[in-house]
Amino acid sequence: MNNSTCNILFCGIGxxxxxxxxxxxxxxxxxxxxxxxxxxxxxxxxxxxSVESHLRFGKKVFSPLIxxxxxxxxxxxxxxxxxxxxxxxxxNGVDLIGYLDKAQAQIEDQRQLNTFLVGxxxxxxxVKEQSWIKAIEKVFxxxxxxxxxxxFLKGRRMIKV
Amino acid sequence: xxxxxxxxxxxxxxxxxxxHGAWEVGVKVACAYPGTPSTEIIETLAEFPEVDVQWSVxxxxxxxxxxxxxxxxxxxxxxxxxxxxxxxxxxxxxAAYTGVGAGFVVVVCDDPGMHSSQNEQDTRWxxxxxxxxxxxxxxxxxxxxxxxxxxxxxxxxxxxxLLRMTTRISHTKEDVTIGQRSVPVQKPFExxxxxxxxxxxxxxxxxxxxxKRLEKLKTYSENSRFNRLEIADKKIGFITSSIVYNYLKExxxxxxxxxxxxxxxxxxxxxxxxxxxVKKVYVVEELDPFLEEHVKTLGIRFFAKxxxxxxxxxxxxxxxxxxxxxxxxxxxxxxxKPRMCSNCxxxxxxxxxxxxxxxVAGDIGCYTLAALPPTCALHSCVCMGAGVTFNEGLRKAIPxxxxxxxxxxxxxxxxxxTGLINAVYNKAKGVIFILDNSTTAxxxxxxxxxxxxxIRNEPTKKLILEDLCRSCGADYVDVVDPKxxxxxxxxxxxxxxxxxxxxxxxxxxxxxIKK
Numbered sequence: 001m002n003n004s005t006c007n008i009l010f011c012g013i014g015x016x017x018x019x020x021x022x023x024x025x026x027x028x029x030x031x032x033x034x035x036x037x038x039x040x041x042x043x044x045x046x047x048x049x050s051v052e053s054h055l056r057f058g059k060k061v062f063s064p065l066i067x068x069x070x071x072x073x074x075x076x077x078x079x080x081x082x083x084x085x086x087x088x089x090x091x092n093g094v095d096l097i098g099y100l101d102k103a104q105a106q107i108e109d110q111r112q113l114n115t116f117l118v119g120x121x122x123x124x125x126x127v128k129e130q131s132w133i134k135a136i137e138k139v140f141x142x143x144x145x146x147x148x149x150x151x152f153l154k155g156r157r158m159i160k161v
Numbered sequence: 162x163x164x165x166x167x168x169x170x171x172x173x174x175x176x177x178x179x180x181h182g183a184w185e186v187g188v189k190v191a192c193a194y195p196g197t198p199s200t201e202i203i204e205t206l207a208e209f210p211e212v213d214v215q216w217s218v219x220x221x222x223x224x225x226x227x228x229x230x231x232x233x234x235x236x237x238x239x240x241x242x243x244x245x246x247x248x249x250x251x252x253x254x255x256a257a258y259t260g261v262g263a264g265f266v267v268v269v270c271d272d273p274g275m276h277s278s279q280n281e282q283d284t285r286w287x288x289x290x291x292x293x294x295x296x297x298x299x300x301x302x303x304x305x306x307x308x309x310x311x312x313x314x315x316x317x318x319x320x321x322x323l324l325r326m327t328t329r330i331s332h333t334k335e336d337v338t339i340g341q342r343s344v345p346v347q348k349p350f351e352x353x354x355x356x357x358x359x360x361x362x363x364x365x366x367x368x369x370x371x372x373k374r375l376e377k378l379k380t381y382s383e384n385s386r387f388n389r390l391e392i393a394d395k396k397i398g399f400i401t402s403s404i405v406y407n408y409l410k411e412x413x414x415x416x417x418x419x420x421x422x423x424x425x426x427x428x429x430x431x432x433x434x435x436x437x438x439v440k441k442v443y444v445v446e447e448l449d450p451f452l453e454e455h456v457k458t459l460g461i462r463f464f465a466k467x468x469x470x471x472x473x474x475x476x477x478x479x480x481x482x483x484x485x486x487x488x489x490x491x492x493x494x495x496x497x498k499p500r501m502c503s504n505c506x507x508x509x510x511x512x513x514x515x516x517x518x519x520x521v522a523g524d525i526g527c528y529t530l531a532a533l534p535p536t537c538a539l540h541s542c543v544c545m546g547a548g549v550t551f552n553e554g555l556r557k558a559i560p561x562x563x564x565x566x567x568x569x570x571x572x573x574x575x576x577x578x579t580g581l582i583n584a585v586y587n588k589a590k591g592v593i594f595i596l597d598n599s600t601t602a603x604x605x606x607x608x609x610x611x612x613x614x615x616i617r618n619e620p621t622k623k624l625i626l627e628d629l630c631r632s633c634g635a636d637y638v639d640v641v642d643p644k645x646x647x648x649x650x651x652x653x654x655x656x657x658x659x660x661x662x663x664x665x666x667x668x669x670x671x672x673x674i675k676k
Contacts, residue, residue, distance in 0.1 A: 013497055023334075026172045030336045036172060037300070040332040041276065042197055042605070047527065049499035062407040064300070064333035067477040084495050 006125065007057035007066040011085045012077025014048045017114035020139065021075065022053035024118050025125075027135035029057035032127045037064040050081060073124065075117050076100060096120055099158060112151045119155020132156075173337045175301040175330040179268065180205035181337070182305035186264075186312050187344035188212055189235035192223035194575060195604035196242035197277035198331040199270040203240055204607075205615045211342070216607055216616045219545070224249035224267070228256050228321070231265035234348035235561040236312055236645070239267040243284045244544065248576070250287075253321070256675040257291045257395045258367040259357050260319035263348050264312035267293075269643075273447045274474030277328075279542060280527065281473070283449035288323050288425040292371055293430055294378050295425035296387065299406045300334040307387065307422065314381070318374055325424075327447065329474065334384040361432060379426035387422025388431055398439025400452060400463070405445050408477045408607045409484075427455050436461045443484060447475045478628065501530050506669035507596055509643040510567075513650050517657065519563045522555055524548030526569035527602045527671075539567065546576030553580070553589045563657060567594040571601035571609040575625065578633065584662055585634035591662045592656045593635075595626060598671035625668055636661035643667040 008025060012018040022038050029036045034057040041051045054066045071089045076082035076098050082097045089095060096117065103116040115136070122132050133149065140148045173181065180202050183191070183349050190213045193203040207214040213230075216222035220241045227239040233654045241249060253267065272278040288295035296311055298304040304326065311322040347463045355363045382388060395417045401409055402421040410418070419435040421428070436442045436456075442463040444453045453465045469489035470479070482489070511531040514521055515538040523529055523539035523668075524547060532539040541551055552566025573595050581593060601607040608614040613623030630638045635655060641649050650669070656663040 014499070023172070024336060029168055030172055034336075034380040036334070036336050038172075038334045039329070040174065040334065042200075046503065047499035047530065047603075048497070063475050063477050064329065064335075064407070066403075067411075069478075080497070085630035149409055 001051075005018065005056055005061055007053040007071050007090075008055040008073045008075065008121065009066060009071045009085060009088060010053045010055065010075045010077070011081040012051055013081060014051050015110060016051070016077045018051045018053050019104070021077075021114035022055045024101050024132075024135045024139050025055050026057075027138045028127045029055075031131035031134050034058060034127075035061050038062070040062045042087060050084070052081075052085070056152065059133045073121060075121055077113060077117070078145045094124060099155075101156065102119055106154060111149065115148045115151045116155040121159050122152070123156050123159035129156075165414065166562045170336045170338055172334050173301055173305075173339075174201060174332055174334045174411075175298070175304045175326055176270075176332070177199035177205045178301035178337045179298075179303040179308050179326070181339050182308040183236075183238050183266065183312070183344055184209050184212060184551070185340050186309045186488070187236050187342060188238050188312075189344070190227055190230035190237040191215075192217045192227045192237075193240040194218070194220050194223055195222075195571075195607040196245045196270075197604055198272060198326070198328040199240050199242045199245070200333070200607070202238075202268060203616065206238075214616055215608060218610060220245040220248035220253060224252045224256075228252060228259075228265060229263070231261040231263050231315075232259070233261045233350050236345065238266045238268065238308075240640060243269060243271045243282050244277065244278060244280065245269075246284055246287065247282075250520070253287075253293075253512070254291050255359050255364075256321050257293050258359055258364055258371055260316055260367075262350065265321045266308060266315060266324055267321050268308075268324045268326065270328065270331050271448070272328045274328065278461035278515050279544065282450060283451060284323075284325055285424065285451045286449065288309070289466045291323075292375055293321055293323050293425075294318070294382075294423070295325060296668065297389040297402045297422055297424045298330060299323050299403055299420070299422070300330060301333060302337045303422070304330060305337050305339070307367070310387070314378075318378055318381070320374060320378075320641075325403075327404055348438070375426055380427070382423045382426050382428045385423035385428070388428045389418070389420045389422070390431065391418040391420065391434060392438060395439045396441065398435060398442050400435065400442065400444045400456060402446060402452065405447050405475055408475065408480050409445060412480050414517050421452070424452075430461060431532040432456060433461065436463070445483060446481075450576045455554060494624055498533065499530060499550045499647075499651060500533065501527060501536070502672065504672060506598055506643050506667070506671070507531060508536070509646060509649070509669075510535050510594065510596055510667045511633070513643070513646065514538050514565070514567075514655055516650070517653060519565050520555065520559075521619065522548050522552035524562065524565040524566075524572050525603075526572055526596070527598075528567060528569060528596050543558050545572050546580055549577045549580030550592055551584065552591065552593065553584050553587075556589065556591055565592045565594060565657070567596055568604075569599040570595055570611050571607075573626065574610050578629065580632065581633045581664070582636065590660060590662050592653070592665060595630075597626065597666050597668040599668070600671050600674050602673065606671065608638060630664040630666075631665070634662075635664045637663040638666070639663070640666045640668055642669050644669055
């Protein structure tokens, strides 16, 4: 386990906003001065297939992919995908699956699932709140910005650190 | 990406970073046909109004337009996926002879692991075959740097330059420092038949120059900063390139490295020097033994992956087995497979074709997914355009079979039209379906000539497919909505039974088209 790198695995199925979630996270880490690499899935796989996005940040990151068994945080958008991916977690890695139901209960629009789960994750990561907010402003268009900020904070407050 | 464009850290994919680098060094013309994992290169360049960007009809066309622009005196770029380069091989092979005027960079994105492709060819071999320099970045930030260098090399040596990405580099995002644009002075177009008219006598002379150019490029490669020696623990030394460098660095941080970035022509002296300086040499690369085969010719003893690892993507968890020479253990992926969207118009077409029990020659697009369960109603897929022509061949072999060909609207324009003309000319019969969802759907919904809009959403003259098919000489051309199932089935039955060559345009727009 590389102690200086934070490894987050986002998983779900095509169309759920998995890539957007890792995008927010990537920008937030950049704003805090980290080196960031994240993997994406495009093309055929996006047609309703499994979508995973690896996000890694630290002082210096080489691989864009997390090695099996080294995932620090698993953020799942779908129970099946979670079950498939959970053994990629490291020993004592943090599994956010418990928040999937809570997220779905709290949001009005399924398209906000990604923002909510990123909110939950944000409370656990060594990245400043101000950088998260900046990241959200970077990623969402003006029209849906206010509601996404709200959903993000709702998720963030699910966890008391 | 819209704000803070200048000298700032931004999160960019390999494709976006490459496009940005090209923009910074003044690329003026950029052409491509969409193809995963290369599509976003041209889409990113289209965000810059000062670049003349186009979706071309196919890769051959794109290559030729970009080459013409370079010969005309402005920096230009052509981008494609690996199988797209096959379509452009004809101009590529001879462009190596003519050379360029201003810089010309050929970006090719391989797809190890076939995330979204029909084969996993290793395009690095093209550099040897076509005698062109080859650059291989290992990540987005490096792709941005390398494309800038590629334009310089192109102009210094008067050659197209191959820049080879892979899916894992194209679709990785990294924080990249971007800069401002600076456009070099346009070069005057040089009328020079001996250089640009490749008749045998001229081409012979150009071939002599091409071989000399390769020698000079070899010297340049020896000194390139992209072929980097990282000497640390001398017990183990890795010769590697591309994404694999990153996987190795992570798992063997203390080892020594020769990280190749200007991969071809090979920097033999550097390779030999490195091999001498370490105790054990490993050559580790994804897909084919491109580096291995060459390092072998230098008389260097080294360890390499088992041939079973030439198949598929090398992922970090495979590296221990790769390095220790173990045989690959194939495991079945439990990932959810892609499928047609619910309510997809293609689904309706294939429901009818399945009901009528047809043998379907297929093509490349979302509709290829009709081959998979539960639909299972598409029976071949080889390359762009073959839905029309493979169908013609099948019918020759099985004269009494209920055989039809299907092809998408974008794919038909790409390379189906010639097949239709061929069928008419050679008196073939049967039914060709154009599955017209009015977009290039699989790659994310790009425009093409039959949508009537350019890459920048500007209206342009629209290619009318039904008129085109009629003028090619099809006996019947019907335009039907596949969601109107009764009518659709009735026409399909009629045309299948007719002793004629028919085109049925199954037209219903993709529901994912951005409004």
